[in-house]
Amino acid sequence: DADVTQTPRNRITKTGKRIMLECSQTKGHDRMYWYRQDPGLGLRLIYYSFDVKDINKGEISDGYSVSRQAQAKFSLSLESAIPNQTALYFCATSDAYEQYFGPGTRLTVT
Amino acid sequence: GESVGLHLPTLSVQEGDNSIINCAYSNSASDYFIWYKQESGKGPQFIIDIRSNMDKRQGQRVTVLLNKTVKHLSLQIAATQPGDSAVYFCAVTHTGTASKLTFGTGTRLQVTL
Numbered sequence A: 001d002a003d004v005t006q007t008p009r010n011r012i013t014k015t016g017k018r019i020m021l022e023c024s025q026t027k028g029h030d031r032m033y034w035y036r037q038d039p040g041l042g043l044r045l046i047y048y049s050f051d052v053k054d055i056n057k058g059e060i061s062d063g064y065s066v067s068r069q070a071q072a073k074f075s076l077s078l079e080s081a082i083p084n085q086t087a088l089y090f091c092a093t094s095d096a097y098e099q100y101f102g103p104g105t106r107l108t109v110t
Numbered sequence B: 001g002e003s004v005g006l007h008l009p010t011l012s013v014q015e016g017d018n019s020i021i022n023c024a025y026s027n028s029a030s031d032y033f034i035w036y037k038q039e040s041g042k043g044p045q046f047i048i049d050i051r052s053n054m055d056k057r058q059g060q061r062v063t064v065l066l067n068k069t070v071k072h073l074s075l076q077i078a079a080t081q082p083g084d085s086a087v088y089f090c091a092v093t094h095t096g097t098a099s100k101l102t103f104g105t106g107t108r109l110q111v112t113l
Helices: none
Strands: A003-005 A010-013 A019-025 A031-037 A044-052 A054-057 A065-071 A073-078 A087-094 A099-103 A107-110 B004-006 B010-014 B017-025 B034-036 B043-053 B056-058 B062-067 B072-077 B088-091 B106-113
Touching: A003 A087, A010 A019, A019 A031, A019 A087, A019 A107, A019 B062, A031 A073, A044 A065, A054 A087, A073 A087, A099 B043, B004 B088, B010 B017, B017 B034, B017 B088, B017 B106, B034 B062, B043 B056, B043 B062, B043 B072, B072 B088
Parallel strands: A010 A107, B010 B106
Antiparallel strands: A003 A019, A019 A073, A031 A044, A031 A087, A044 A054, A065 A073, A087 A099, A087 A107, B004 B017, B017 B072, B034 B043, B034 B088, B056 B062, B062 B072, B088 B106
């Protein structure tokens, strides 16, 4: 969905490196989310934010941090990447319960 | 908490046939349900939703059925087309839970010609 963009789309990094994934949205939504997707597992929530001053941990927040720089921007950081953080990462936005997803970032940690 | 499961990881149907994808949830307090479609290389896209005060809702070629008694919902796709090939997820929430969705693991629909 072009209304939600993610950068980069693909990234290969080494163990121990810091990496930031960025998400921008033009839908004007207050709520933004970060998920990871692994084969055979559903989308799992990492962090979510209901506005610039409201950040909440999801079910798998360990090893991740986030920053809500503006209503339209929500970034996810891996302070020290490890191989089991290799996954597909999705950003999403919503104004209620239906969530709109970005195209995803494929992250590989070697 | 909520857990969501899908009955089949893969479903293969012939073009033109109807497809039925199932989903089960655990929390009887869940009251809002969404089906998403995820094509290869893309993020999930909204297909259809249903609230717990309904047991059926229809869209274009899609129907969602909700059975709250057994905590089960299904997505029916009529006259399945090759473009329907994708992974389908159900997502469930209780509208008192700050809009957090719990996702199922997905069913891959393969459409054969």
